[in-house]
Amino acid sequence: MAIEGADIVKAAAFLGASISMGLGAIGPAVGEGMVAAKTCEAIGKNPREAGLLTRTMLVGQAVTESTGIYSLVIALLLLFVV
Amino acid sequence: MASDIQTWVRVAAFVGGGIAMGVGAIGAAVGEGYSAACANSAISRNPKSAGEIFKAMLVGQAIAESAAIFALVIAMLLLFSKFPTDSYVMVAVLLSAGICMGLGAIGSGIGSGFPTGAACIGISRQPGIGKRLTTNMLIGSAVCQTPSIFSMVVSFILLFTDFSHQPLLPTFAALVGAGLSAGLGSIGPSLGGGLVAQAGCEGIARQPTRSTALTNIMLLGQAVSQTTAVYGLLISFILLFKGVPDSTALAPAAALLAAGICMGFAAIGPGIGEGYVGQKAVDAMARNEDVTAVITRTMLVGQAVTESTGIYGMVIALVLIFVV
Numbered sequence A: 001m002a003i004e005g006a007d008i009v010k011a012a013a014f015l016g017a018s019i020s021m022g023l024g025a026i027g028p029a030v031g032e033g034m035v036a037a038k039t040c041e042a043i044g045k046n047p048r049e050a051g052l053l054t055r056t057m058l059v060g061q062a063v064t065e066s067t068g069i070y071s072l073v074i075a076l077l078l079l080f081v082v
Numbered sequence B: 001m002a003s004d005i006q007t008w009v010r011v012a013a014f015v016g017g018g019i020a021m022g023v024g025a026i027g028a029a030v031g032e033g034y035s036a037a038c039a040n041s042a043i044s045r046n047p048k049s050a051g052e053i054f055k056a057m058l059v060g061q062a063i064a065e066s067a068a069i070f071a072l073v074i075a076m077l078l079l080f081s082k083f084p085t086d087s088y089v090m091v092a093v094l095l096s097a098g099i100c101m102g103l104g105a106i107g108s109g110i111g112s113g114f115p116t117g118a119a120c121i122g123i124s125r126q127p128g129i130g131k132r133l134t135t136n137m138l139i140g141s142a143v144c145q146t147p148s149i150f151s152m153v154v155s156f157i158l159l160f161t162d163f164s165h166q167p168l169l170p171t172f173a174a175l176v177g178a179g180l181s182a183g184l185g186s187i188g189p190s191l192g193g194g195l196v197a198q199a200g201c202e203g204i205a206r207q208p209t210r211s212t213a214l215t216n217i218m219l220l221g222q223a224v225s226q227t228t229a230v231y232g233l234l235i236s237f238i239l240l241f242k243g244v245p246d247s248t249a250l251a252p253a254a255a256l257l258a259a260g261i262c263m264g265f266a267a268i269g270p271g272i273g274e275g276y277v278g279q280k281a282v283d284a285m286a287r288n289e290d291v292t293a294v295i296t297r298t299m300l301v302g303q304a305v306t307e308s309t310g311i312y313g314m315v316i317a318l319v320l321i322f323v324v
Helices: A002-024 A026-045 A047-064 A066-080 B002-045 B047-080 B089-125 B127-160 B168-185 B187-206 B208-225 B227-241 B250-266 B268-287 B289-306 B308-322
Strands: none
Touching: A002 A026, A002 A066, A002 B250, A002 B308, A026 A047, A026 A066, A026 B268, A026 B289, A026 B308, A047 A066, A047 B289, A066 B308, B002 B047, B002 B089, B047 B089, B047 B127, B089 B127, B089 B168, B089 B187, B127 B168, B127 B187, B127 B208, B127 B227, B168 B187, B168 B227, B168 B250, B187 B208, B187 B227, B187 B268, B208 B227, B208 B268, B208 B289, B227 B250, B227 B268, B227 B308, B250 B268, B250 B308, B268 B289, B268 B308, B289 B308
């Protein structure tokens, strides 16, 4: 009974990791895409500020990535630590 | 016992066929509706071009329909083929094939509607370049269909490969995971590719003299958007063809199913996000021809960062398949 219980718990951990990383990858990607899209539009309107706009884009995308990193951390914890 | 397997195989075939056609009909219908809506709006703007707009609408709707035709083919195969009934693995095969093709047709149908709509409106603005716009619409829509072709390939491999001599529980999980990976993984990329193609058609209508350069950038943006569909296909192939050791433990089987789920969902976001980037990049280049180099650079950098969560998803999927 103890062996079966451990097996189901491990299976649940794997499924949890996959749901965490799978669903957690959707939002940051869509958000970062919006950032880059508006940056392209902005550079098209004002090419001289391309450097500043690209820098702001990268900072904005890095912040947007944060929840994706949380999902990755939880997924790795579920796979290797618990 | 043999009659039990036969009953469950027929259950799986019918449920799979239903899912394939039911879910697969969504995308094409939405895309074709969007195309017709834009065509009517275009004809009201410029009734004299009604004939050409109508023709472009029909051609574009035919492309959007193709993914639903694939789903119809798979559903017919599931309903009317005789499947071998010597193993319960067949249940997973049939369910997975149906789910894979059903999900795979959603994004392609909607995505192919976007460039068609833009082409119709473009013809109303610039009736003289109708041919060029229709060509670009066809090119863009064709690229949007590639993920649904990936899903159809996976469905065919599932239906026509003999999995029945492999261990039951891990193979069941691996096959369902393969179907989910390819099926879910094709939703985002084809939507994103459609957005880029829409901007390509709008841009050519705005600046017909630069149509070649705009088509090239459109194809570049679409190609990057399709990458996560390729990851989904890759994980699907690994799950289909990697041999699994026989065991009745739940954990290894759950790991394979989890890999498919993870890659499937993780491919949605980057596809859509990279589509947004490509869309605005093509649009900016159409409005301002001096910025081609810097916009292309920014588009590629932005798309690369957007790809990152898709890479995380693939890494977790590969870890689930090969490490745990």
